[in-house]
Amino acid sequence: MTETSAPAPDGALPGAVRLRVAPSPTGDPHVGTAYMSLFNLAFARQQGGRFILRIEDTDRARFREDSEQQVFDTLRWLGLTWDEGPDVGGPCEPYRQSERLGTYRPYVDRLLAEGRAYRCWCSTARLAEMREEQQRSKQPTGYDRLCLGATEDERRRLPGFSETPVVRMLVPDDVELGFDDLIRGRVLAPRPDDQVILKADGFPTYHLAVVVDDHEMGVTHVVRGEEWISSTPKHVLLYRWLGLEPPRFAHMPLLRNADKSKISKRKNPAARLTWFREQGYLPEALVNFLALLAYPPAEGAEGEDVEVFTFEEFSARFDWSDVNPVGPIFDLKKLDWLNGVHIRALDPGDFTSRLLPFLQADGVLPADPSLGELARLRSVAELIQTRIGHLTEASALVGPFFVADDAVEVAPDARAQLTDDAAVVLDAATAALDGLPDEHTGILGSDPSWTAPAIEVALRDAVVTGLGIKPKFAFGPLRTAVSGARVSPPLFESMEILGKASTLARLRALRASL
Missing domain, CATH: 3.40.50.620 (HUPs)
Structure with missing residues (x-):
């Protein structure tokens, strides 16, 4: 590793090295603030140094009072935390230029x-x-x-x-x-x-x-x-x-748009650091992405590129000589891919907790959900974790599990794809499911419970075998009845979570509307 540490400054300030980021509070924080913070912090942590946040607020004409707090909030959300700054103090106070x-x-x-x-x-x-x-x-x-x-x-x-x-x-x-x-x-x-x-x-x-x-x-x-x-x-x-x-x-190197122009908040919403949180990106995915913009992937055991890594892994291998000086293209498709990878890697409980603020903001769940609602959310979250690329996509998939059976709205595109045999399919499915035992009682030796495998067997026997409809088309009307949408979490598992009474009520409601 190239040695680039400088001597400690006079006055014995703490840290083998001391680095800073110094944004101006003139609007929504720029993604470049996170980009610079990441590289500063990676080197500071590797060298046992200190990372300083300084607010450069001498441009009073463009000063915005709420901008400073946005800087604090977004950098903390990303985990790019500082050792000294306006809100945490330090030996070099004050940390605002206006002071x-x-x-x-x-x-x-x-x-x-x-x-x-x-x-x-x-x-x-x-x-x-x-x-x-x-x-x-x-x-x-x-x-x-x-x-x-x-x-x-x-x-x-x-x-x-x-x-x-x-x-x-x-x-x-x-x-x-x-x-x-x-x-x-x-x-x-x-x-x-x-x-x-x-x-x-x-x-x-x-x-x-x-x-x-x-x-x-x-x-x-x-x-x-x-x-x-x-x-x-x-x-x-x-x-x-x-x-x-x-x-x-x-x-x-400067972050650039696809046309090689400098990324700016006026022309690109992704230049706003708050935008990524609003769009349901994980902070660790954005940190991973920003590192890759100007630094090569890690090397795997067999010499392959490893593009998914943590901040700690990035900091441990960091070397200034490996930074690419050519302006990187801000490729959101790459970020979307990374975000999906990081979402799938989350512990189910962690994934559930990260969904909660988005579901509450969209009115899917109340501000203070009950234990029952949280338990159901955990079950649903496990069904959709591999199916979304942004946390904002969860509400559409989770919402049907938290509405009354008579309030399920069937989307126009879902209704339009119903074929002429939808009524027959719904009738056969309703009869087959009606014959299944109710939800599992929890008593050893009890009858087979209302489970996804039992539901699948019953529906395949009734619709695929009984009506001779190909599996590709057999379950479309059932999916629409349960979720109101063309695309939904896995059907049989969804029915298990909803329970027998709700599932049958939804099948009958759609049948009555045909």
Whole structure:
């Protein structure tokens, strides 16, 4: 395994390595937040380090109050839990940038005093005009340094003046553009312009805040998306100016749509992290999927690819050199397959408990189900566990087991596929089942009970043998009567769960409607 651990920071902060994820609370959390958290956390756990959640809420124009809680909820749902953060505390409190404003100003003042930064009074309109002119004349875009060296009075006499200045860093002509990346090796970034580091509202920009916060929180490894490669020379320059040891960098490939475009919440609902929970995906399936997007499968005993694995297995074998730097395609079909595999691997009791919130949300079960209802659900869940790919699919299959016999709604497509001999089939089945003993009494030596095998034998004798109807067509009317649908859980097992009285009532109800 490649050794990439950095020395522990001064101040003896806990953890052999310290990594962080720093989302902005500007809306529904992006799936990229989970993607970055996964790789940060895998390395932190492997190395015996610490994982930090920091909230970067300096963009007040786009700030959304409920977004932070969504970050907490969705990452915890995925099991990507942090050791330090706004809600759990830690040695580097506070962990919200808006609560750290006093931290940044001394760094800005130092840069100003040393001539590494300068005040800029250019208005938004003036900057927009400057960029348009640069684009029109095909010049490199970037700030033209109109304010560099000017006093406030001198700048006031020029066009496009704003009363409240920003602070820009003064990027030297010989700025170092290359840096070492744990994933990509030596990287050469484009030359940066004089980036704003303190906004007119007194809030720092990302570029200053990330450097200060990562230093003060002892971050040893910065893992982020490849869109930040162009900003890294600015960050390394700030570290050098401030006499700080830079962390090691790892720039992850961006998640992409099928057309290779960057996945975004505006164009793809799957970019919203909350969407996966709403759609009935298991958290362990999504974690498995996100790992595979930028990392090779595990190797089996005979050299075969093993694509299904746990977070713990992923963390144990993790190595930065194995991360694929090519932007992966976000293939939901692959995720659907993984979700089905993980659903089938669940313990039946665990599977049942995971279904419950979806069934309650759809009104299939009440908020406080009875013990009898939970026992029936457990039985039904065992029938459908191999038949669904998303937890949201359960309500349609489970619902008929929790409605009154006279309230079973027959779907139009189920009624349409009933053939002319449906009435004869229902009559024969009703007569055959009516002759079976009632439900099992639990007394040793009692008569054969109302069980799926006994039900199957009776129905095959009456319908397949007795009426001469092929098995493929024999039981369609019975399935429709019991569930109201064309597709349902296994028929004989469903009848056993419903019981003799309910089964016969439903067969007779459909027969009466023909």
